[in-house]
Amino acid sequence: MYALIDCNNFYASCERVFNPSLNAMPIVVLSNNDGCVIARSNEAKKLGIPMGAPAFEYESVFRTHGVKVFSANFHLYGDMSRRVMNILSNFSPATEIYSIDECFLSLHGINKDHYKYGLEMVEKVMKWTGIPISVGIAPTKALAKVANRVAKKFPEITQSVHVIDSDEKRIKALKWLPVEDVWGIGRQNAKKLYANDVRKAYEFTLLPESWVLKQMTIVGLRLQKDLKGISSIDMEYEEKKKSISTTRTFERDYNTFDEVKERITTFTSLCAQKLRNQNSLCNVLSLFVETNRFKETETYYYKSIQLKLPFSTSSTLELVPFAVMGLKHIFRDHLHYKKAGVTLSHFVNADCYQPSLFYNSNPKHRELMKVMDKINGTYKSNAIRLAGMDEKTFKMRQEHLSPAYTTNINDVLRVLID
DNA sequence: TCTGGGGTCCTAGGACCC
DNA sequence: TCTGGGGTCCTAGGACCC
Numbered sequence: 477m478y479a480l481i482d483c484n485n486f487y488a489s490c491e492r493v494f495n496p497s498l499n500a501m502p503i504v505v506l507s508n509n510d511g512c513v514i515a516r517s518n519e520a521k522k523l524g525i526p527m528g529a530p531a532f533e534y535e536s537v538f539r540t541h542g543v544k545v546f547s548a549n550f551h552l553y554g555d556m557s558r559r560v561m562n563i564l565s566n567f568s569p570a571t572e573i574y575s576i577d578e579c580f581l582s583l584h585g586i587n588k589d590h591y592k593y594g595l596e597m598v599e600k601v602m603k604w605t606g607i608p609i610s611v612g613i614a615p616t617k618a619l620a621k622v623a624n625r626v627a628k629k630f631p632e633i634t635q636s637v638h639v640i641d642s643d644e645k646r647i648k649a650l651k652w653l654p655v656e657d658v659w660g661i662g663r664q665n666a667k668k669l670y671a672n673d674v675r676k677a678y679e680f681t682l683l684p685e686s687w688v689l690k691q692m693t694i695v696g697l698r699l700q701k702d703l704k705g706i707s708s709i710d711m712e713y714e715e716k717k718k719s720i721s722t723t724r725t726f727e728r729d730y731n732t733f734d735e736v737k738e739r740i741t742t743f744t745s746l747c748a749q750k751l752r753n754q755n756s757l758c759n760v761l762s763l764f765v766e767t768n769r770f771k772e773t774e775t776y777y778y779k780s781i782q783l784k785l786p787f788s789t790s791s792t793l794e795l796v797p798f799a800v801m802g803l804k805h806i807f808r809d810h811l812h813y814k815k816a817g818v819t820l821s822h823f824v825n826a827d828c829y830q831p832s833l834f835y836n837s838n839p840k841h842r843e844l845m846k847v848m849d850k851i852n853g854t855y856k857s858n859a860i861r862l863a864g865m866d867e868k869t870f871k872m873r874q875e876h877l878s879p880a881y882t883t884n885i886n887d888v889l890r891v892l893i894d
Numbered sequence: 895t896c897t898g899g900g901g902t903c904c905t906a907g908g909a910c911c912c
Numbered sequence: 913t914c915t916g917g918g919g920t921c922c923t924a925g926g927a928c929c930c
Contacts, residue, residue, distance in 0.1 A: 486930095507898035514898070514930095532896040548898085575901090575930045662928050693904060695928080712902095721900055770897055782923095817899090873896090 477583040477590060477613055477641070478711075480620035481564055481597060483557075484608040484628065484636075486577035487515035490556045491546050493606035494881045494891065502543045506531050509725055509873045510547055547874035555882045559605050567597055572711045580617060582711055594637030614640035617709045618702035621659040622649050622677065646705060650678035660699045665692055677703060716754045716823070722746045723817025727873050729768070730813045736765060737800055741864040743818040744799040748792040749852075751820055752845055757788035757829060757837070759822040761795060763802050768814040779806040787832045788824050791841035792848075795820075796862060 483489060487505040492498045502519035506512065513529045523541050525534055531545075538545055557576045565571050570582035583590065594611035601609050610631070612624025619640050626649055627638035640646050656666035658677050668691055674680050681703045689697045701708040722743040730736050740763060751758055764780035781802045789795060799818060824830075826842075848860045858869055879887035 509896085509898075511896080511898055528898085530897040535896095578930075660928065664927065693927090695904065717901075719901070723899060725898065768897090815898095819900095 477586075477615055478617050478620040479568070479581040479583055479590075479594065479597075480574075480612045480617070480624045481579045481581065481601075482610050482612075482624050482628065483560060483577035484610060485515060485517050486557075486607070487546075487548065487553055488517040488520070489607050490549075490553050491544075491878055492517075493556070494552075494878070498544055502541060503546065504538070504543055505546045505548055506876070507548060509727055510875055511725065514548065545876045547877040549878050549880065551880045551883045552878065556605060556607060560601055560607055560609070563601050563604055564597065567593070570711060570713070572713060580620065580711060583613065590639045590641065591637055594639065595635060598636050609636065611637045612640075613638070614646075615705050616702040616707040617711075618659055618699055619646060619649075619705065622653055622703070625649075625653060625657065643705070647678060650681060650703065651676055653677040655680050658699070658703070660695065665696065668692070716756060717750075718823065719819055719821040720747050720750045720758075721817055721819040722750075723764075723815065723819075724870075724872070725815045726813065727871050731811075733803075733807055733809075736807060736813050736816060737803060738864060738866050739816050740799050740803050740818060741796050741862060742866065742869055743816065744796050745792045745862060745865060746869075747818050747820045748790055748795050748845075749849060751790045751823070752826075752849060755826045756823040757790045757826050758795075758820040759785050759788050759824065761785060761798050761802065761818065761820055763799055763806075763818045764816065765803070765806055765813050766815040767811050774812065777808065777811055779808075781806050786835045787837050788829055789837035789841075790826060791837055791845055792862065793841055793844075794837060796864065 488503040491503060491505065500519065501517070502523055503517040504513045504520050504525060505515040507514045510531055512531055513525055513527065513534070516525055516527070520543055523537060523543070525537060525543070537543065553576060561571070561573055561579055564579050564581065568581035568583060568586065570584065572580040574580055583593070586593070590613045594613055597611055598609055601607055610624055610628040612620045612622065612627050614620040614623045623638045623640045627634045627636050640649055653676060655661055655669050655674055655677050658680065661669070669680060672683070674683065681700060683700070685697060685700070688700050698708040724739070724743070726739070730739065744761070760782060762780060762782040764778065766778045767774065767776055769776050783798050783802050785798060851860050852858060858865070858867075879890065881887055881891050
């Protein structure tokens with residue numbers, strides 16, 4: 477059996493933990509630059525505010541209904557996520573952190589009443605963190621996802637825990653769930669399925685395997701088997717990322733090479749820092765620039781470039797010049813840039829990799845970066861940075877930012893004093 | 895005026911090998 | 913008239929996730 481634990485309205489719930497006056501109030505959390513809605517409390521969902529709604533289009537809705545609006549506070553959410561995951565890891569030796577607010581547990585070998593075990597999770601996470609969760613338990617990962625939907629949709633009946641442990645329960649849940657809400661069925665697949673009169677998850681499980689394989693590739697077939705109760709999607713335990721990106725929409729148009737170069741320098745530096753944090757080196761650096769895709773009066777420009785590095789490295793000092801070189805290739809004058817990003821990929825282990833015969837990363841950089849990361853981590857992030865980086869790393873609009881209650885010492889002290 | 899960010903996996907087709 | 917067969921590796925782009 478597998479359990480899928482999902483935090484309810486996670487970002488909104490995080491804001492509530494430290495500000496109980498928000499309970500029962502509609503809350504939305506906005507993306508970077510306060511651009512669009514990325515999380516909503518149940519009350520906000522009831523007002524008809526959709527996921528991804530541009531904030532400026534809904535300002536009057538926010539005002540008339542007294543919606544509490546927050547800028548995304550990823551320091552807070554990341555820290556709360558760590559706490560929740562820590563608690564859940566005590567319920568099984570095999571856990572897969574699937575996203576910031578979701579976690580699979582393998583319940584293999586755990587001979588307890590599954591429903592009661594799920595209730596224990598809900599109670600403990602609530603008591604220790606204040607975050608409400610829903611738990612779905614079933615013989616496969618995809619069915620655990622389905623069970624979680626049931627638990628979340630009917631909290632009064634299920635007490636936020638639902639177990640699928642018989643074929644009757646499996647079929648009942650699948651006949652209830654619209655096929656487009658199945659984990660792994662996106663817009664394109666839903667379109668194909670609708671064209672074949674498949675509306676519910678259950679009807680999808682009845683389709684011939686050959687059709688599913690042809691129309692939805694091996695991914696679709698694995699999913700179908702999983703929903704039939706034949707476990708075909710495995711747990712994934714690898715904790716290291718295979719690619720690391722930093723991309724941002726700018727708070728205004730950037731028009732000169734030097735302005736964009738500063739952003740690329742900063743993004744590369746942030747990526748490199750994350751790369752060192754997981755003890756990897758990268759072999760490929762790619763970047764892109766983009767103009768405003770919503771502006772119909774101007775021609776849209778998007779260009780990316782991928783650089784194969786002559787050696788494996790995680791040194792900011794070595795990566796930035798490559799990134800700037802790449803930017804020179806894709807930058808066009810007289811355009812108004814609105815977005816850019818850097819991605820590092822093709823990683824190897826920093827402690828065990830094949831060096832190149834002719835060129836290699838400067839070995840002194842490894843120690844230098846270690847010291848730099850330590851100082852930036854202990855004192856003030858970006859206390860030590862490249863001269864090509866602006867002092868203000870994130871030039872974002874964040875007009876509704878809550879305090880970093882758990883990770884910023886000044887904010888922590890303020891909470892304690894309050 | 896204003897529209898996010900960060901990931902993973904799979905496949906077709908090209909380039910190459912003998 | 914007729915032009916082989918069997919592979920591997922890589923990558924861009926698409927589809928999906930939260």
